[in-house]
Amino acid sequence: MAVIEVSQLRKSYGGNSAVDGIDLRVERGEVFGLLGPNGAGKTTTVEILEGHRRRDGGEVRVLGDDPDNAGRRWRARLGIVLQGTADAPELTVREIIRHVAGYYPAPRDPDAVIEQCGLAEKAKSKLRTLSGGQRRRVDVALGIVGNPELLFLDEPTTGFDPEARRHFWTLIRGLAADGTTIVLTSHYLDEVEALAGRLAILAGGRIVAEGTPQDLGGRTAESTVTWQDADGAHRVATTDPTALVAALSRREDPSLTELRVERRSLEDVYLELIGEVR
Numbered sequence: 001m002a003v004i005e006v007s008q009l010r011k012s013y014g015g016n017s018a019v020d021g022i023d024l025r026v027e028r029g030e031v032f033g034l035l036g037p038n039g040a041g042k043t044t045t046v047e048i049l050e051g052h053r054r055r056d057g058g059e060v061r062v063l064g065d066d067p068d069n070a071g072r073r074w075r076a077r078l079g080i081v082l083q084g085t086a087d088a089p090e091l092t093v094r095e096i097i098r099h100v101a102g103y104y105p106a107p108r109d110p111d112a113v114i115e116q117c118g119l120a121e122k123a124k125s126k127l128r129t130l131s132g133g134q135r136r137r138v139d140v141a142l143g144i145v146g147n148p149e150l151l152f153l154d155e156p157t158t159g160f161d162p163e164a165r166r167h168f169w170t171l172i173r174g175l176a177a178d179g180t181t182i183v184l185t186s187h188y189l190d191e192v193e194a195l196a197g198r199l200a201i202l203a204g205g206r207i208v209a210e211g212t213p214q215d216l217g218g219r220t221a222e223s224t225v226t227w228q229d230a231d232g233a234h235r236v237a238t239t240d241p242t243a244l245v246a247a248l249s250r251r252e253d254p255s256l257t258e259l260r261v262e263r264r265s266l267e268d269v270y271l272e273l274i275g276e277v278r
């Protein structure tokens with residue numbers, strides 16, 4: 001059974017459409033990425049799935065229930081990582097994580113979560129003394145301590161240093177391997193590419209592309225081959241760069257230099273799709 005099923009989801013604010021007929025399906029254990037520029041409708045969509053906003057139209061099922069009518073037991077099966085949730089400056093890292101664990105029927109061990117989130121050295125520090133990136137790790141710890149079946153991550157690694165980001169990726173992969181379903185919203189395309197099995201690109205309240213990062217990265221399956229020879233600089237877009245490179249080397253042209261093949265990245269495709277919608 002799908003963990004998230006959405007059909008024709010709609011939401012407007014004062015007559016302006018923010019989400020305009022979205023269909024989504026996320027299966028158990030998937031890491032699903034939601035990408036899109038500012039104002040695309042990501043937060044609106046995710047908050048409807050979390051039961052924090054009401055929709056105007058469409059069908060939504062999350063863990064089998066309609067978020068508009070679901071109760072506390074349903075909520076305890078969700079983990080939500082928002083920005084800056086830990087609003088208790090005088091509590092220590094361990095205190096807040098233990099406190100929040102107490103709200104859940106079957107939480108993870110708070111000390112194990114502290115360790116997993118790279119906070120062991122800061123366990124006894126008050127929240128107000130933490131750096132921005134460390135606060136963010138606390139947000140992540142609070143999102144996972146309840147041992148959720150479904151985890152929503154909104155821009156989880158903003159403010160992380162590169163090492164902390166890699167550490168976090170390992171953590172997320174571990175959670176997914178254990179069967180946690182994860183919805184990841186991020187502006188970092190490399191992060192979505194590294195973590196998500198599937199992703200949707202949202203623009204203007206609609207899904208403009210959906211698939212695996214590889215499918216989307218190779219959407220037009222075009223690479224660019226560039227080289228220099230006696231005639232000057234060349235640049236050719238092709239779906240078969242191998243054949244072109246082979247043909248060029250068969251020429252045995254001594255003036256041929258600077259031969260390069262550039263593959264289109266997910267970022268190239270993303271920027272192109274967003275450009276088409278604007």
Ligand SMILES: Nc1ncnc2c1ncn2[C@@H]1O[C@H](COP(=O)(O)OP(=O)(O)OP(=O)(O)O)[C@@H](O)[C@H]1O
Binds near residue numbers: 017018038039040041
């Ligand atoms: N509470 C609100 N009242 C009025 N308009 C809103 C409200 N929340 C969002 N909107 C509008 O709905 C649209 C979608 O916003 P949303 O926050 O869902 O986008 P987003 O994709 O999450 O953007 P970002 O990447 O900036 O977080 C925007 O045009 C925004 O101005």
